[in-house]
Amino acid sequence: MFALMPVNIRLALRSLSRNRLRTLLTMLGMIIGVAAVLTMVALGTGARASVEGEVGSAGTKLVFVHAGNYTRGGESVGITAGGGAAETLTLADMNAIKDKVSGIKQLSPAVTTRTSITVGATKAFAKVEGVAPSFADTYSWDVRPGKVFADGQSEAVVGRALADQLFGAGTNPTGKTILIRDASYTVVGVVSGDSEDHKDSVFIPFQKLQAALGKSNIDEIVIAGEKAGEASRIAEDVKKLLRARHGIAGGPAKSYVSAQAGSGITPDDFTVTTQAAQALTKGLYTPAAAFALANLPKLDEVNLEEMADTLDHASDTMTALLASIAGVSLIVGGIGIMNIMLVSVTERTREIGLRVATGAHSSDVAMQFLIEAVTLSVIGGVIGLFLGLASSWIIGQSLGWPVAVSVGSMAMAMGISAAVGLIFGSYPARRASLLDPIEALRTE
Numbered sequence: 001m002f003a004l005m006p007v008n009i010r011l012a013l014r015s016l017s018r019n020r021l022r023t024l025l026t027m028l029g030m031i032i033g034v035a036a037v038l039t040m041v042a043l044g045t046g047a048r049a050s051v052e053g054e055v056g057s058a059g060t061k062l063v064f065v066h067a068g069n070y071t072r073g074g075e076s077v078g079i080t081a082g083g084g085a086a087e088t089l090t091l092a093d094m095n096a097i098k099d100k101v102s103g104i105k106q107l108s109p110a111v112t113t114r115t116s117i118t119v120g121a122t123k124a125f126a127k128v129e130g131v132a133p134s135f136a137d138t139y140s141w142d143v144r145p146g147k148v149f150a151d152g153q154s155e156a157v158v159g160r161a162l163a164d165q166l167f168g169a170g171t172n173p174t175g176k177t178i179l180i181r182d183a184s185y186t187v188v189g190v191v192s193g194d195s196e197d198h199k200d201s202v203f204i205p206f207q208k209l210q211a212a213l214g215k216s217n218i219d220e221i222v223i224a225g226e227k228a229g230e231a232s233r234i235a236e237d238v239k240k241l242l243r244a245r246h247g248i249a250g251g252p253a254k255s256y257v258s259a260q261a262g263s264g265i266t267p268d269d270f271t272v273t274t275q276a277a278q279a280l281t282k283g284l285y286t287p288a289a290a291f292a293l294a295n296l297p298k299l300d301e302v303n304l305e306e307m308a309d310t311l312d313h314a315s316d317t318m319t320a321l322l323a324s325i326a327g328v329s330l331i332v333g334g335i336g337i338m339n340i341m342l343v344s345v346t347e348r349t350r351e352i353g354l355r356v357a358t359g360a361h362s363s364d365v366a367m368q369f370l371i372e373a374v375t376l377s378v379i380g381g382v383i384g385l386f387l388g389l390a391s392s393w394i395i396g397q398s399l400g401w402p403v404a405v406s407v408g409s410m411a412m413a414m415g416i417s418a419a420v421g422l423i424f425g426s427y428p429a430r431r432a433s434l435l436d437p438i439e440a441l442r443t444e
Helices: 002-018 020-060 091-100 134-138 160-167 206-213 231-245 256-260 275-281 286-294 299-347 349-357 362-399 407-433 437-442
Strands: 062-067 104-119 122-131 143-146 155-159 177-180 183-191 201-205 220-225 270-274
Touching (some): 002 020, 020 299, 020 407, 091 220, 104 134, 104 206, 134 220, 155 160, 155 177, 160 183, 183 206, 220 231, 299 349, 299 362
Parallel strands (some): 122 201
Antiparallel strands (some): 062 220, 104 122, 104 177, 104 220, 177 183
16 A cells, blocks of 8 residues: 555645645635734744743843942931942952852943043034943843944944934934044944933943043843843842952841841942842932842832743733634635535546456555645645745734744644645544545546
């Protein structure tokens, strides 16, 4: 039986090519079904990745290490100031954090100042941040138009609001020059979005700003964790590491107050906070902020649980929707294949009788029609696969949505196509194999 497989495939292709229009119309069900499912899977997977990226940039993964340790009003709740203008935070500290603290995805140094920025006759007093190119990945920047500056080059990325102020609303400033502290920088990108921290700022390589300010230390280290919910753990690990590197006495902190006070013996010369904590305490007086954080030690874990539940629910809903659409589409396509194969059995009754009369077994007849059904389904699946890839790309480009199609998804689509042909072709194949050869030969 299996030795006759190539012959049956050739016969199937020859039979299907006799009525090309009918074959194409029959395959439409599979083509549309596979294309629709693949398109929705691509858009759904891309949308989930996009949502996870947005969640990652929303602050639950970010940790900030600031040089110095001063909290206004902290004395009233026992927060001891330590090195309010410390210059002890260095690139060596950042590299040590990168090497010894687990769970970090990206990190970047930062040097900050406020100064005048000049474009021709236009001047603006704004925040200038010297950062590394990895800063863009840390915050999941959307740089439109343009790109992120190269490390150590005289290039700049400007916030959208500041770009409108300097160059005019809606103007594309890429390729133009700005003057910062008597040094010229070429604008290579614009940070889109409404982030209060970035829309009114200009970003340049930190080496350039260090040289302009005459300093070798850094003001801040921005850290992005690999997973939401680990920011608090990363913050604690960073504190322990920096205390050891800076020779600060005292054991591990046991509360928010003692953490800010440097465990009581020697105040820290740095401050480590998570963005989730910053958002929670924004606008609160220091005593209220200290009380809130002291009573929410697992803020990141709560956020992680809520986000995980939301994403899982959305994923389950999307999966159920895709499954229902796939089921309906493929059932319709399979019914179409079964219908046309039954018509083919009726039309070729005499041919079946001749094959059986010349020595063919009923299993050979069944295999011939089964292979025709599978061939019909697989060809439709292949066309639907390419159509789905094309349509998902077109939709993604036109609407600005991310798309993602895995090799596993494509393999699954082809496997389902073959399975549909096998299942819905079984009954016509069995019906053909059970025909009485004498009655079949009498058929006109």
